[in-house]
Amino acid sequence: MKTRLCLILPMLLLGLVACSGAEAPPSAQAPATAAAETPAAVADDAATAAPTGADAADGSGATTDAAAAAADAAAEAAAAPAPQPPSGPRPVAGVDYVEIANGQPFQPATGKIEVAEVFGYTCPHCAQFDPLLNAWKKRQPADVQVTLVPAAFGGYWTPYARAFYTAEALGVLERSHEAMFAAIHLQRSLPVSAKVGAEELAPFYAQYGVDAKRLADTFNSFGVDAKLNRARQFASRSRIEGTPSLVVAGKYAITVDQHGFEKMLNTAEWLIAQERGGTP
Template structure:
């Protein structure tokens, strides 16, 4: 009889202990409204924080590469997201200049920017490389492709080697490592936070985290 009473008592005691623990569980960070995204898991603080060039606006930068298929997949979502941004947020782009073809495409980006044709060529170049599967891998190939979009080929080639483009390439080569970027696409918020492409899930989550960090920075600016 004693052994049976003990066998019944043990579950009853465990259940009672669980009920007593409920108030304590209610006070855990998750129940108390912890932040939905965690540093080191969903985003990464940049230390030291990097200066921005957006003035009073919150700066958001996509570090990308035209050769990156994931950047190509993100591009249309990012373009749509950009249209929803409030006036206090500014989205810019920075090519990752890792060397080789990354530098060639980085020069193409800054050349298009310098010549004022970036808006009409940025997304189409992704499409040409990753949807149409066109082989555009040299300076001459790029000059010919931009020529199809109304850009003077000789002027494009000259601008690619200009002082202005060389300076921007040098700046990107120095800045991307300071952000801690080792892969693309990466999104930098306010020079303080890095969001990387998710291993699982969609780019929608990447942009949701970015939105949350923008709000975090906005709140910090108001408080500061």
């Protein structure tokens, strides 16, 4: 993939540029990220147990589970913020975002308006954007789905994209995601290299109870290969060449370039409202 050069600017400068596949390793002045996310809740094994007693006899256990799931979904929707009209000037196609010909969401079956962030753990701008995106995500209504898609541009991008899906498969992504940014850009405890593998990542993931063999088996698994290929195809189909980038509903690509993070999110809000049918 032919990509733009990444210009790494100090945090105090107002202009921001996207990181690209040709980016050099992050500098020692890479921006800090927010505190680590709250650990993900551990699933209750009893929830997946087979129904017993009357439920086992008449099969009502499945019905009860479905009703409980529906009730949870309804409660989540009720607790979510109500849709709000977008603020700021209306974005301009070809300037603030690019329309994607024949585009489609990364997860088209969710039934929600997807906002997919194509990001890279090795990108310092993604490290800076991550806490802003997390805060923005919490303000979104129930019909908006924010999805992370790791960029696999090749070189040192790919092993860390593989690490993302490895952590997801092992159930430690919620706890390790922001910490990965910190390990690369602040603590400098993880190398930025195309040769990074499970062995180099083992000490980092050991903090989350993942043993080295399990990490290596998952890191090199067919399942992770398939997810990595799907992410690569999505970025290519969406014409994404740099990070961080947002893809709304699979139809519109928003890159940071000179617009800045807040402008990206404002543009996303306008496009979400447009997909919802709330703007003319």
